[in-house]
Amino acid sequence: MNEVGISEGNVLFPVFLKLNQIQTVVVGGGNVGLEKVEALLKNDPKARIRIIAPLILPALQELADGSEFIEILNRKVRGGDLKGADLLILATDDYSLHEKLKKKAKKLRLLTNVADTPDLCDFYLGSTVKKGDLKIGISTNGKSPTFAKRFREVLEDILPDSTPELLNQLKTIRDDLKGDFNEKVERLNEITSVLTKKGK
Numbered sequence: 001m002n003e004v005g006i007s008e009g010n011v012l013f014p015v016f017l018k019l020n021q022i023q024t025v026v027v028g029g030g031n032v033g034l035e036k037v038e039a040l041l042k043n044d045p046k047a048r049i050r051i052i053a054p055l056i057l058p059a060l061q062e063l064a065d066g067s068e069f070i071e072i073l074n075r076k077v078r079g080g081d082l083k084g085a086d087l088l089i090l091a092t093d094d095y096s097l098h099e100k101l102k103k104k105a106k107k108l109r110l111l112t113n114v115a116d117t118p119d120l121c122d123f124y125l126g127s128t129v130k131k132g133d134l135k136i137g138i139s140t141n142g143k144s145p146t147f148a149k150r151f152r153e154v155l156e157d158i159l160p161d162s163t164p165e166l167l168n169q170l171k172t173i174r175d176d177l178k179g180d181f182n183e184k185v186e187r188l189n190e191i192t193s194v195l196t197k198k199g200k
């Protein structure tokens, strides 16, 4: 809120992570753990994920059996597990464990998502739309995940199936363009001007 009580809106900074190049650790193997793992795999089926929990849902076990990049540690989480993580997702049913692990992660500067506890999160998951190489991330700042889900469905419907082809063609043009940086920018802006109503 600013001094006149108006919300500044969404100040989250979206980044697009290479999930095959980093190690994500998910603590908790129940419904919420499964949802988080599915969200990671939807974006990259080769995401490197280590799942740690005494109880693992059969659906999670199946996902792990189908991927050489998913590992399951069938036991309670230990403090040392955090050292092997680039990204941490806490998804157990134990809030005090989440608080304890979040403190430890903070000391290690390990970015952490705590499912169901937005205040403890360093980052939120978003809804994502994918059409070939195009990826759109949606965040409602935690206000309404259901809106994010519905808006994803809207975008999935309206983005033309030709989008991947369009991006491939633009890549070819980009690679073939000669001249200095400014000339290339000008030419690419010209070619793509048909995509916007502004035409510029």
Ligand SMILES: C[C@@]1(CC(=O)O)c2cc3[nH]c(cc4nc(cc5[nH]c(cc(n2)[C@H]1CCC(=O)O)[C@@](C)(CC(=O)O)[C@@H]5CCC(=O)O)C(CC(=O)O)=C4CCC(=O)O)c(CCC(=O)O)c3CC(=O)O
Binding pocket: 035, 036, 039, 113, 114, 115, 116, 117, 118, 121, 123, 124, 125, 126, 127, 128, 138, 139, 140, 141, 142, 143, 144, 145, 146, 147, 148, 149, 152
């Ligand atoms: C803050 C955040 C933190 C985080 O989890 O990263 C968070 C928090 C919470 N979610 C809750 C509930 C639900 N979450 C979903 C779905 C999704 N939730 C996702 C993200 C986020 N959820 C982050 C903010 C995202 C944003 O800014 O919009 C999505 C986008 C991405 C993903 O998780 O993959 C994925 C849609 C994917 C897709 O389909 O595209 C549904 C709908 C459904 O499942 O159909 C419901 C039930 C309906 C409802 O409540 O709206 C609750 C209450 C739990 C309770 O009641 O106890 C909390 C806790 C709280 O709000 O306090």
Ligand SMILES: NC(=O)C1=CN([C@@H]2O[C@H](COP(=O)(O)OP(=O)(O)OC[C@H]3O[C@@H](n4cnc5c(N)ncnc54)[C@H](O)[C@@H]3O)[C@@H](O)[C@H]2O)C=CC1
Binding pocket: 027, 028, 029, 030, 031, 032, 033, 052, 053, 054, 055, 056, 057, 075, 076, 077, 091, 092, 093, 094, 097, 116
């Ligand atoms: N399932 C859902 O859609 C929703 C769940 N929640 C809340 O989210 C939390 C998690 O929900 P679920 O995944 O459904 O619970 P769940 O009971 O299915 O799974 C809990 C998981 O945490 C693991 N766990 C517990 N202690 C652990 C430890 N010390 N180390 C490692 N793993 C440990 C368990 O082995 C299990 O895999 C609960 O508090 C629930 O109330 C809230 C809203 C919706």
